[in-house]
Amino acid sequence: MSESQSPLLEVRGFSWWATNAGIKDKSLDFGVIAASRPCSAAALFTRNNFPAAPVILGRERLRSGRLQAVVVNSKNANAASGERGLADARRTAQVLGEALGIDPALVLPSSTGVIGVNLPMDKIEAACRGAPQGLASTPEAIDQFARAIMTTDTRRKAVSVKVGAATLTGVAKGAGMIEPNMATMLAFLVTDAEIPAPSLQAALSSATERSFNRITIDGDTSTNDTALVMASGLAGKVSESAFEGALLEVCQHLAKAIVEDGEGATKLIELTVSEAPSTEAALAIAKSIVNSPLVKTAIYGADPNWGRFVMAIGKVFAHPVPLEKLVIRFGDGEQALAIRAGGQAADVLERIRAYLKNPVLHIEVSLGQGRARETVWGCDLTEGYIKENAYYTS
Amino acid sequence: MSESQSPLLEVRGFSWWATNAGIKDKSLDFGVIAASRPCSAAALFTRNNFPAAPVILGRERLRSGRLQAVVVNSKNANAASGERGLADARRTAQVLGEALGIDPALVLPSSTGVIGVNLPMDKIEAACRGAPQGLASTPEAIDQFARAIMTTDTRRKAVSVKVGAATLTGVAKGAGMIEPNMATMLAFLVTDAEIPAPSLQAALSSATERSFNRITIDGDTSTNDTALVMASGLAGKVSESAFEGALLEVCQHLAKAIVEDGEGATKLIELTVSEAPSTEAALAIAKSIVNSPLVKTAIYGADPNWGRFVMAIGKVFAHPVPLEKLVIRFGDGEQALAIRAGGQAADVLERIRAYLKNPVLHIEVSLGQGRARETVWGCDLTEGYIKENAYYTS
Numbered sequence: 001m002s003e004s005q006s007p008l009l010e011v012r013g014f015s016w017w018a019t020n021a022g023i024k025d026k027s028l029d030f031g032v033i034a035a036s037r038p039c040s041a042a043a044l045f046t047r048n049n050f051p052a053a054p055v056i057l058g059r060e061r062l063r064s065g066r067l068q069a070v071v072v073n074s075k076n077a078n079a080a081s082g083e084r085g086l087a088d089a090r091r092t093a094q095v096l097g098e099a100l101g102i103d104p105a106l107v108l109p110s111s112t113g114v115i116g117v118n119l120p121m122d123k124i125e126a127a128c129r130g131a132p133q134g135l136a137s138t139p140e141a142i143d144q145f146a147r148a149i150m151t152t153d154t155r156r157k158a159v160s161v162k163v164g165a166a167t168l169t170g171v172a173k174g175a176g177m178i179e180p181n182m183a184t185m186l187a188f189l190v191t192d193a194e195i196p197a198p199s200l201q202a203a204l205s206s207a208t209e210r211s212f213n214r215i216t217i218d219g220d221t222s223t224n225d226t227a228l229v230m231a232s233g234l235a236g237k238v239s240e241s242a243f244e245g246a247l248l249e250v251c252q253h254l255a256k257a258i259v260e261d262g263e264g265a266t267k268l269i270e271l272t273v274s275e276a277p278s279t280e281a282a283l284a285i286a287k288s289i290v291n292s293p294l295v296k297t298a299i300y301g302a303d304p305n306w307g308r309f310v311m312a313i314g315k316v317f318a319h320p321v322p323l324e325k326l327v328i329r330f331g332d333g334e335q336a337l338a339i340r341a342g343g344q345a346a347d348v349l350e351r352i353r354a355y356l357k358n359p360v361l362h363i364e365v366s367l368g369q370g371r372a373r374e375t376v377w378g379c380d381l382t383e384g385y386i387k388e389n390a391y392y393t394s
Numbered sequence: 395m396s397e398s399q400s401p402l403l404e405v406r407g408f409s410w411w412a413t414n415a416g417i418k419d420k421s422l423d424f425g426v427i428a429a430s431r432p433c434s435a436a437a438l439f440t441r442n443n444f445p446a447a448p449v450i451l452g453r454e455r456l457r458s459g460r461l462q463a464v465v466v467n468s469k470n471a472n473a474a475s476g477e478r479g480l481a482d483a484r485r486t487a488q489v490l491g492e493a494l495g496i497d498p499a500l501v502l503p504s505s506t507g508v509i510g511v512n513l514p515m516d517k518i519e520a521a522c523r524g525a526p527q528g529l530a531s532t533p534e535a536i537d538q539f540a541r542a543i544m545t546t547d548t549r550r551k552a553v554s555v556k557v558g559a560a561t562l563t564g565v566a567k568g569a570g571m572i573e574p575n576m577a578t579m580l581a582f583l584v585t586d587a588e589i590p591a592p593s594l595q596a597a598l599s600s601a602t603e604r605s606f607n608r609i610t611i612d613g614d615t616s617t618n619d620t621a622l623v624m625a626s627g628l629a630g631k632v633s634e635s636a637f638e639g640a641l642l643e644v645c646q647h648l649a650k651a652i653v654e655d656g657e658g659a660t661k662l663i664e665l666t667v668s669e670a671p672s673t674e675a676a677l678a679i680a681k682s683i684v685n686s687p688l689v690k691t692a693i694y695g696a697d698p699n700w701g702r703f704v705m706a707i708g709k710v711f712a713h714p715v716p717l718e719k720l721v722i723r724f725g726d727g728e729q730a731l732a733i734r735a736g737g738q739a740a741d742v743l744e745r746i747r748a749y750l751k752n753p754v755l756h757i758e759v760s761l762g763q764g765r766a767r768e769t770v771w772g773c774d775l776t777e778g779y780i781k782e783n784a785y786y787t788s
Contacts, residue, residue: 050704050708050717051708080701082717223704293687294783297779297780300784301784303784307471307474307509308509310473310510311442311509313444314442314445314617321443341475341476383781386777386779386780387777389695390691
């Protein structure tokens, strides 16, 4: 589970910066993405009923379908922070806009970190004023920005792909408080393709549905989740379907990178529920399995305890499944090891035990009820998750 | 969190027995409760869509409202065990009935343990045939029975109360795969009060709703959960409301004992959601909080990270709450330490940190929206849960 090996690519019209604003310690905690001109933009935000201040402001600003800069801090979520929190978010955008000489209404603030503490605005404002000197379009600058938005992440998450003459580069963060409802983390994508905001929004919604909304680490939905894409247009028009394909590729890459880096995780679980009566049933059952602490700990221990899958499928009360048709397959294609209720050869269980020691696991649960087929991604549950979250200083 | 100090009491008409049938190792794994005559009986079973074989049979047998014996094994759930599993459950009841000279249709089998493995029927049948020699009505026999049904439990769970001239004694097991939907564990209650089956069923449903259905350890719902009460009638009639009160007391005692003994748990969390717009909203929000891995790990680490409560309340999308009215209280009555969104004095957080080191925690979340008030019980999430479940041999 290493950082992506493919090189990060510059995107015409965008520059990046990261610094230490001193919010908590000496590590990178502040980043800016700035465009050379107003971009078309689209975003999706958390469904948590207590959205953070920057999410409230972001929803308002995205109505215009236009943005020129993003200013992000880690170490503080600016959530449950009251009227002052909202004023702080507005002020951050204002100061950055003035520093860069752009319309502050085209600046989106974003925050991640502890909930319920107000931002140290003197430090934030000072950092904003440093942006003009620091911004650069290089891959190194993108890399530094991706590191600045990390919290409990152990690896920076970023990827670039080409779409015709255009480039699409995305960065993301997320390692805990991750559950598949809306874009449950921060992800910032930029492209120099020319795409109007409504098309961008439609493409982002569709890609998010099949990527960020399909991952889970702990079933907890953050107050700050944001997925954003900005298009500068400097590379001209590209094929719409090619762009949608590239956007899905980047979103899935980043989504899987988030789960691989799940707090304490040692294994990535790619789980497909097939032969389901409906998409809704397939997703409900897939999430029940991949969120079950008993399934997650069994996979951590490489224990072929398939009875826990049966339990997790059976606790989706709304979608009963005929047990006699249920098949659970571990592994890919011809090599897959199949389990059916009612007794297995011991050697199959031993081979599944060996398979479960791999860092990336493909598991398919066939319900024998219909034709819907959906895939989700999760991770195992380990002592590392407990340590991270019991002692993560509030 | 020690075993109950109050003495266990004999109940007229009932005898108990426990032994090692050799299902997995040398520990107690087999128990019987037998009545001297047919009893009125009531039960509730798991809502999991894959009920275990003894649950399928139990539902059928409880239709008559009459039972005379219960035969329970641990170490094997007889779940996802197909036609053979159902035949094994019937055969177990048959052999015990014949051994005791009672109608096999009045015998309820019950199982708990690993899912997906068939019962070793030679050992089960041999154990059944030993019951007549072993049965006794003493507190020691009740204690041994309570130990025989344990799986990952670290303590036996049993309690007795008096109701007029009658006695009510209950035993239970459960430490993992526990989520508040139906009676999510095994609980067997017996009384010598005279109560017809329909009244017994109504009282059990009501008590379960306010006890076993209000606990959660890991959000996983077992395939085998059963709560059963049998009344021999040998003490004659008692006040119906007194009996209902005693039944609730016993069920709540056993429910809390299960949560206190949650796998790896070090703290019992008693969480009340008050000023909710409806019972449904209160329960949905309470369960979201008490099941959140981030809340559970923060409590384990005695971290006053109340932002995680905010997150867990906000992810109940169906019941939005006004953040400005939200109050979270740690502790009881006058001593409670209150938190409101929008900044707290540092010393309050330090005092909450100290409070969170207690083994039993009382937490109240007031929504400021209405008059509904509901209490649930949960526990913290620790490395112990991971170890228990990653390496629990399947």
